[in-house]
Amino acid sequence: GESSEELIVTGKDKFYVDAAERGQLFVPYDEDGYPIKLRVARHIATFKEFISSWNMLYPDKMIEIEGIPEYQDILDKGLGEYL
DSSP, X not given: OOOOHHHHXXXXXXXXXXXXXXXXXXXXXOTTOOOHHHXXXXXXXXXXXXXXXXXXXXXXXOOOOOOOOOHHHHHHHOSTTTO
16 A cells, blocks of 8 residues: 555555455454554564673673663553653
């Protein structure tokens, strides 16, 4: 579908739903879509795990970052809370 503000925020695309129903996607997708807060929460969680792994491998070069929201907090509160 055509990219729009609504598509970016909600992650709902009827063409993806159709493709998913025909088995043409490599990931699960339904009419709920993938809202931006879910996508950002996943990216933040991945980033936090990367930093944690780095710190385990390089304790002499630790990276410390404060104030990174938790995955569930982003989903519960939305992105506006952190922007």
